[in-house]
Amino acid sequence: MRISADQGRCLGAGQCVLSAPDRFDQSELGLVEVLDPEVPEGDEKRFRDILDLCPSQALSLEA
Amino acid sequence: MTLLPEYPQARGCPFQPASGYADYEPVSKVRLYNGREVWAVTGHAEARQVLLDPGTYSSDRVHPHYPALAPRFESARKVRNFIGMDPPEHTVQRRMLLSSFTVKKTNALRPRIQTLVDGLIDEIEAKGPVADLVPDFALPVPSIVICELLGVPYADHAFFEHQSRRVVTGSTTLEESADAFAQLKAYLDDLIQRKQREPGDGLLDTLIAEQVGTGGLTRAELVDIALLLLVAGHETTASAIALGVVTLLEHPDQLAALRSDPRLLPTAVEELLRFMAIADGIARFATADADLAGHRVRAGDGVVVVIATANRDGEAFPSPAAFAVDRGARHHVSFGHGVHQCIGQNLARAEMEIALGTLFRRLPGLRLARDLADLPIKEAGGVQGVWELPVTW
Ligand code: HEM
Numbered sequence: 001m002r003i004s005a006d007q008g009r010c011l012g013a014g015q016c017v018l019s020a021p022d023r024f025d026q027s028e029l030g031l032v033e034v035l036d037p038e039v040p041e042g043d044e045k046r047f048r049d050i051l052d053l054c055p056s057q058a059l060s061l062e063a
Numbered sequence: 064m065t066l067l068p069e070y071p072q073a074r075g076c077p078f079q080p081a082s083g084y085a086d087y088e089p090v091s092k093v094r095l096y097n098g099r100e101v102w103a104v105t106g107h108a109e110a111r112q113v114l115l116d117p118g119t120y121s122s123d124r125v126h127p128h129y130p131a132l133a134p135r136f137e138s139a140r141k142v143r144n145f146i147g148m149d150p151p152e153h154t155v156q157r158r159m160l161l162s163s164f165t166v167k168k169t170n171a172l173r174p175r176i177q178t179l180v181d182g183l184i185d186e187i188e189a190k191g192p193v194a195d196l197v198p199d200f201a202l203p204v205p206s207i208v209i210c211e212l213l214g215v216p217y218a219d220h221a222f223f224e225h226q227s228r229r230v231v232t233g234s235t236t237l238e239e240s241a242d243a244f245a246q247l248k249a250y251l252d253d254l255i256q257r258k259q260r261e262p263g264d265g266l267l268d269t270l271i272a273e274q275v276g277t278g279g280l281t282r283a284e285l286v287d288i289a290l291l292l293l294v295a296g297h298e299t300t301a302s303a304i305a306l307g308v309v310t311l312l313e314h315p316d317q318l319a320a321l322r323s324d325p326r327l328l329p330t331a332v333e334e335l336l337r338f339m340a341i342a343d344g345i346a347r348f349a350t351a352d353a354d355l356a357g358h359r360v361r362a363g364d365g366v367v368v369v370i371a372t373a374n375r376d377g378e379a380f381p382s383p384a385a386f387a388v389d390r391g392a393r394h395h396v397s398f399g400h401g402v403h404q405c406i407g408q409n410l411a412r413a414e415m416e417i418a419l420g421t422l423f424r425r426l427p428g429l430r431l432a433r434d435l436a437d438l439p440i441k442e443a444g445g446v447q448g449v450w451e452l453p454v455t456w
């Protein structure tokens with residue numbers, strides 16, 4: 001699975017950066033940037049929980 | 064006919080939800096101070112459902128259907144900024160500010176916050192016990208930080224702290240809150256005009272240059288945004304720091320756990336945020352008919368999302384009434400959820416971590432100088448917390 005981010009929805013709360021600073025960053029404008037989209041097998045639950053914290057539903061997992 | 068239960072209700076203990084909320088159903092009708100009947104949403108899943116759907120549940124605070132949880136909300140209908148707007152209007156204003164509130168930017172403020180906190184504790188130690196931690200510690204930390212961030216002179220703090228209190232306190236009357244809003248607007252309008260002549264290097268100066276200068280915002284719009292940032296930026300966090308001290312002192316086993324492992328500080332702050340629910344509840348109104356947990360909500364109905372109970376929902380948080388510094392749960396709704404989720408949340412986290420961590424490290428014998436039951440609790444319908452916090456060490 002891969003993480004997909006929609007900058008059009010992001011409102012810069014930074015929940016993703018707090019949860020996984022190795023995976024997410026924020027651009028100069030304060031919008032999400034995915035540093036590494038690969039979700040290793042077995043880690044899907046952890047990432048679903050992280051994605052669920054995003055208040056603007058900007059993040060999803062894709063096959 | 065029996066009267067509906069009221070919302071909001073005063074807390075009996077400053078860090079526990081009002082006991083009367085226990086009688087509410089997950090979604091049920093309640094009565095506001097002015098007699099209006101609105102839906103109270105107390106469950107965590109239902110709270111998120113409402114907050115994630117601004118298309119159905121509007122934040123338009125100017126609209127007559129927007130429910131006033133206390134008289135001050137009637138005066139707030141004259142203030143228009145993004146906390147009280149729906150997308151897409153909301154999004155345009157919020158995006159103007161995002162670059163100043165990223166995790167990286169707020170982390171860069173940490174050394175400055177640390178210096179500030181250390182200086183205030185030096186003064187508290189020099190004066191000796193008893194200290195009132197509200198004016199001596201909890202209020203100046205966020206107040207100085209938001210002043211420096213915005214470019215507002217801290218020398219004016221007595222004025223804007225007083226006026227801010229009048230606009231966030233549940234018991235403030237309509238006249239008092241209208242006067243306080245008018246005074247804050249006049250003050251900020253004057254400040255912004257001065258900055259237009261002599262630019263400084265705060266966020267307000269950036270917004271003047273990037274938005275007012277280019278037609279992105281009018282000066283009046285910037286005044287209303289500045290008002291939101293100044294008020295939201297200090298009163299809430301000040302309450303959270305003071306009540307955080309109380310909550311930790313009243314849970315000595317949890318305080319001991321935190322002391323023995325300072326790496327727990329971020330999760331402890333997260334748990335404080337969940338447990339205390341400084342913002343007791345937030346309002347919306349339905350713009351269309353909708354189903355909410357089996358109830359038929361009609362267009363025009365008011366809705367209040369009760370943060371204090373959503374954060375204690377056993378479906379979302381096991382043993383919800385327990386205060387556990389190692390819980391490690393961040394899905395509370397203390398900063399709201401959805402597009403309006405607090406823009407200052409990472410700044411608030413940084414201030415709480417540094418203020419609480421440093422205070423308990425430097426004053427290891429810290430204790431209340433008055434019984435918990437005798438601490439004056441903030442009124443229902445506003446930011447929650449304590450008015451005074453006398454301590455000794
Ligand atoms: C512990 C401290 C804080 C708490 C509990 C808190 C709580 C909240 C809540 C519940 C909301 C959502 C309101 C809604 O959905 O209608 C919110 C929004 C907001 N907060 Fe905070 N806040 C805190 C600190 C701060 C700080 C330090 C700032 C600094 C500037 C700030 C600025 C804002 C702004 C501008 C909004 C509106 C965001 C929007 O509508 O998009 N808050 N806050």
Ligand code: SF4
Pocket residue numbers: 005009010011012013014015016017026031032053054055056057058059
């Ligand atoms: S959590 Fe969501 S809204 Fe917040 S920065 Fe990440 S993607 Fe954007």
